Amino acid sequence: MTALRIPIDIPNAPTSVVVERGAVSRLGEVLAAERVRVEGRVVVLAVDNAVHGSHGARAERALAAAGARVATVALTADERRKSMRAVEEVWSAALAAGADRGSLVVALGGGLVGDLAGFAAATYMRGIDLVQVPTTLLAMVDASIGGKTGVNLELPGGGLGKNLAGAFWQPKVTVADADTLSTLPIRELRAGLAECAKHAVIAGEDSFAALERDASALAEGDPAALDRLIPASASIKARIVSRDPFERGERAQLNLGHTFGHAIETIPELGLLHGEAVAIGMVAACRCAAAAGRLDDGTAARIEALLHALRLPTRLSTGLSTSLPSAASAADIRRRMGFDKKNDGIGGTRTLRLVLPSAIGTVEIVADAPERAVAAGLASIGAGH
Ligand SMILES: NC(=O)c1ccc[n+]([C@@H]2O[C@H](COP(=O)([O-])OP(=O)(O)OC[C@H]3O[C@@H](n4cnc5c(N)ncnc54)[C@H](O)[C@@H]3O)[C@@H](O)[C@H]2O)c1
DSSP states (O other): OOOOOEEEEETTHHHHHHHEEGGGGGHHHHHHTOOOOTSSEEEEEEGGGGGGGIIIIHHHHHHHHTTOOOEEEEEEEOOOGGGGGHHHHHHHHHHHTTOOOOOOOEESSHHHHHHHHHHHHHHGOOOOOEEEESSSSIIIIIISSEEEEEEEEEETTTEEEEEEEEOOOOSSSSEEEEGGGGGGGGHHHHHHHHHHHHHHHHOOOHHHHHHHHHHHHOOOOHHHHHHHHHHHHHHHHHHHHHHOOTTGGGGGGGTHHHHHHHHHTTTTGGGGHHHHHHHHHHHHHHHHHTTTTOOOHHHHHHHHHHHHHHTOOSSSTTOSSSOOOOBBBHHHHHHHTTTOTTSOOOOOOOOOOOOEEEEEEEEEEEEEHHHHHHHHHHTTTBOOO
């Protein structure tokens, strides 16, 4: 696969995504080609513990060979530890290494480490340069693009509020090296396919049909199919972000499936990955849209069939041998949905702002979805009473 470059034209913060197999082993050169100098600079390499000994070691060598003074800080990718305490660990490592305002943070890992390290870069000395080097499919096509960084907060009444504190901070460049996916567990890879399905629903028929064609190969991690998918899906995100960098309008479409998804992702007993929760959330959003008369049942079924072909869960009960936990009741999920950042008010059961599809290629932000349609969405994924 040859290198591919997707420019993202953001006012005052132009950035790009470089998609290139083997790029981590040549990271210094790849960054130099993007005008990100590392020679003589303190580079804080915030690395996901899961890839520390493998891709992390290659990145360290490549950066040191290019003349960087590398200080590595290893982080555990755990949503409960996606917190200010972990951000402080990165700040402390930066201080100990003598990092100043001219230093650089390189985030190497999945979306969780990217969000955390990105927030540390956004705030250390009021903001230093950031490079994202995603090592999960989800992070390559979604989390590492667009500059959203942040941490979770504990909710009053229990549970985690996802990404409730954070900042927009654009990376200088995102380097997506699909070779790093060779160590990623297949379940994590499939979870990333959920965000690709979301992008395809937003982008339209061509993208959606391409994903349908490749679905079974992708579900098994076929490298050629991934090489087709990663630039295509990353481009969809890049296009939306460049038109609306601060989520004042169109970018909110990317939250398709996320209001339902975030609410169920944080129920620990379900043990769902972010992408899996988004897949179930997309089903709920489609069925909610259908109940509100916005989407025909056939299209809702087609989207659900694609998620199924990608081997993603479409019901809360998937994989659970016992009955659903009480936290997975429709009322409790609805309560958690009230804490979504897109709502006008936060908390309680105030009117939701949902992202609902009305066709493949058309999704809308809906502030007045009837509660009975929300309930139909929750019922369709098997939320309990
Ligand atoms: N900033 C954004 O725009 C944005 C968008 C979507 C999701 N996110 C955030 O991203 C996170 C989810 O990202 P994710 O799906 O990448 O999950 P993740 O970062 O939690 O990584 C998933 C798991 O894979 C491991 N891992 C990562 N790369 C690996 C590799 N190459 N080999 C082996 N193991 C590897 C991690 O240690 C972790 O256990 C969530 O916190 C979510 O809120 C952010």
